Structure formats: C-alpha cells, structure tokens
Amino acid sequence: MIRGLALWLVWPGALAAQVLTLPGNATLDSDVSVPLDSYDLPTGPWSDGAIPATRVEGAMTTQVWRVAATDLASLQLLRPLRDQLRQAGYEIIFECDTQDCGGFDFRFGTKVVPPPTLQIDLSDFRFLSATRGSGAGTRAVSLLVSRTPQAGFVQIIRVVPADAPSVPALTAADDPPARARGPVAAGDLAQALDGAGHVVLDGVTFQTGDVTLGEDEMPVLQHLADYMAANPVVQVSIVGHTDSQGGLEGNIAISRRRAAAVIDRLVTKHGVDRRRLTAAGMGYLAPVASNLNEDGRAANRRVEAVVTGPIE
Structure with a gap:
C-alpha cells in the first residue's frame, strides 16, 4: 500500500486534532527532528x-516528501496543504x-535540504510560511514545493x-494520489499558463548541442499559438534549457538559439506576431532532473513558454 503521511498540527489539549495530509503516492524521503x-x-x-525573516525556536522537524507522478504543477501540490493549514488555525x-x-x-x-533528496526547479517553485499562536507559544510551518518531470517534491519545516x-508521531493517512499528466493538450496548456x-x-x-528543430508536427506549438490568439494582450518568453555537457557560456548561447528556433516556427508556421515573443536562454542553470544520467539530461534539454505580462 502506498502511503500518504500526516503531520500533526494541533497538539494534545486542542478540541480537535488536525493533520496535514499528502497525496497517497507520496513517500517520506527524509525526516530529521532535533x-x-x-x-x-x-x-x-x-x-x-x-x-526578511523572523527567528523561531523550539523542537524542529524537517521532512522531504517525494510525490511519484509526472509533470505535476507546483500549485497542485501547494494548494491543498495551504488549505489544511488554514483549517488548522494557522495564518x-x-x-x-x-x-x-x-x-x-x-x-x-x-x-533547503540538498539534492538529490530535494530537487528544485529554479523556474518553478513555491514557498509558504505560516504561524499559529504568539510569543513563546508560536508554532511555525514552512512549505517549499517544486517538481521535476518525473516527481513532485515537498519540504516541510515545523x-x-x-x-x-x-508531539504525536507521524501518522499514516490516505489522500487521493496526485495524477500523472500526459502530453500537454490545448486545455492543459492554457490552464498551466493562466x-x-x-x-x-x-x-x-x-x-545535446543541437539547435535545429525537426520538421515533424509539434502540436504543442499550435496549442500555444491558439492560446496567444485567444489572449491577444499577452506576451510570452520562450526559454531554452540545456543539459550540463559543456561550458556555461556555450550552453546559454545554445539555449537561446533553441528558443529563437521555436519563435521562428511559431511565427512562420503558426502566425504568431513576433513582437509578442522574446527569446531567452538559461543554459544548464535550471535543471528539472539529474544530469548524471541520459534520461535526466534529455529532460533538461527542454523549451518552456513563460507568460511575462500584458503588452505595454
């Protein structure tokens, strides 16, 4: 049985104990208490x-959870945990x-717990701080959520x-598993961008090292063009990423050329106004997977669309 785990938020003496539950396909990869x-x-x-920070002192627990599902959105992981914190009386x-x-x-x-236990996509992570009580009785929780194409990650500090x-021991619970996503469809792309x-x-x-787009059909580019047509004031940055083979400056140049190749395809084949698109390159600075194996390197050689704001 795959477990979701629960972290007690309200201690003995409260009228009703509340738990912070994770998806049923979450596993506890690290649990350190002092x-x-x-x-x-x-x-x-x-x-x-x-x-800016406020210093809190007391018994501290740091956990890292791994949620086994592909292409999870960081908000998908954070939102239910945030709702549960509020229900438990946290601000x-x-x-x-x-x-x-x-x-x-x-x-x-x-x-932050170091990788590989906790893997953070520097282009997609979310953070939350919450407290309950005041003065010497303050209880604090922070959440740091991110993902790779293969899994989601949640760091909890209490x-x-x-x-x-x-404090009660951690207690097993079963929330519905987080769902894996298939290839991006038009509705999924619009939802992700919005x-x-x-x-x-x-x-x-x-x-590795290639900057040329193939001639095969790429439905996701048509979906992006449709999204931009439906949202005529939106500007989008196309951001290229590489694996870690080679030097940083060369990889940044390659990733920018990859982004430019995608923009050319969007303009010439899908009719997007070039003035609404910008190209950027991150090189290998924002990996979503390990560069120590070919599957991870392949995942890191990607292109993303980022909404940068309305046309000014």
Whole structure:
C-alpha cells in the first residue's frame, strides 16, 4: 500500500486534532527532528541582499516528501496543504511563486535540504510560511514545493515550543494520489499558463548541442499559438534549457538559439506576431532532473513558454 503521511498540527489539549495530509503516492524521503533549534522563517521575498525573516525556536522537524507522478504543477501540490493549514488555525504570513520569491537568491538564501533528496526547479517553485499562536507559544510551518518531470517534491519545516506537550508521531493517512499528466493538450496548456504562468513545451526536444528543430508536427506549438490568439494582450518568453555537457557560456548561447528556433516556427508556421515573443536562454542553470544520467539530461534539454505580462 502506498502511503500518504500526516503531520500533526494541533497538539494534545486542542478540541480537535488536525493533520496535514499528502497525496497517497507520496513517500517520506527524509525526516530529521532535533529537540531544540532555531529557524529563520521567511516573511518576505529576497530583497537588498537578504530574505526578511523572523527567528523561531523550539523542537524542529524537517521532512522531504517525494510525490511519484509526472509533470505535476507546483500549485497542485501547494494548494491543498495551504488549505489544511488554514483549517488548522494557522495564518499564512508569506507566500510566493518563483521569481516573486527572488528566484535563485531565495532558494539559496533559506534552509533547503540538498539534492538529490530535494530537487528544485529554479523556474518553478513555491514557498509558504505560516504561524499559529504568539510569543513563546508560536508554532511555525514552512512549505517549499517544486517538481521535476518525473516527481513532485515537498519540504516541510515545523517548529513547536520546546516545552510543548509530547508531539504525536507521524501518522499514516490516505489522500487521493496526485495524477500523472500526459502530453500537454490545448486545455492543459492554457490552464498551466493562466495558473502557473509557464509550461514545458512537450515534444519540442533537442539532442545535446543541437539547435535545429525537426520538421515533424509539434502540436504543442499550435496549442500555444491558439492560446496567444485567444489572449491577444499577452506576451510570452520562450526559454531554452540545456543539459550540463559543456561550458556555461556555450550552453546559454545554445539555449537561446533553441528558443529563437521555436519563435521562428511559431511565427512562420503558426502566425504568431513576433513582437509578442522574446527569446531567452538559461543554459544548464535550471535543471528539472539529474544530469548524471541520459534520461535526466534529455529532460533538461527542454523549451518552456513563460507568460511575462500584458503588452505595454
């Protein structure tokens, strides 16, 4: 039986104990507890060289969950956990999505379990801080959610007062499994762009070092063109990514040329206005899988569409 796990949020003495449940296809990959520690709980995005935070002290538990499903959206994982925190009486004091958090700087400026236990897509992660109570009785929880094409990842950090009553052990629970997604369809692409603000263009792939698109039909590009036609004020950045073979500068150039090749196809074959498209290249700086094997490298050689805002 595949387990979803539950983290007690309200301790003995409360009228009703609440649990934070994860999908039934989640497994606990890391679980570290210390009786007394301090944690700088982020309260805002990276700014002026730092992350604003409030220090909480007490018994701290850090967990990493892996959700075995392909192409999960980060919001798909975060939203039910956020709802459960609110139901348990927690106040959401800070929530952010990728660049709103501060991107690369935020991810490396706060407490994060290192890979491969926790894998973070620097182009798609979400963070949330929540507290309950005040003063010495404050209880705090943070969630860091991201994904690779093969799985979703959830980091949970919980701090409770060191002198609180005995905290119950983690308890098994069964939530419906998170569903795997197939190739991006028109409705899925529109939902991803409207909700998460970006989507991997499935079927647009490259071999290592290659920047040329094949002549095969790529339905996802027609779906993107249809989305832009239905949303005539939206601007989109096409972002290329590479695996880690070769140097950084060369890979950034390659990834930008891949993005440019996709834009050329969208313009010449699908009728998209070039003025609404921009090309960008991340090289190997935002992997979604391990570069230590060919499957991971293939997943990293991808192109994404990112909504950058309305036409100004």
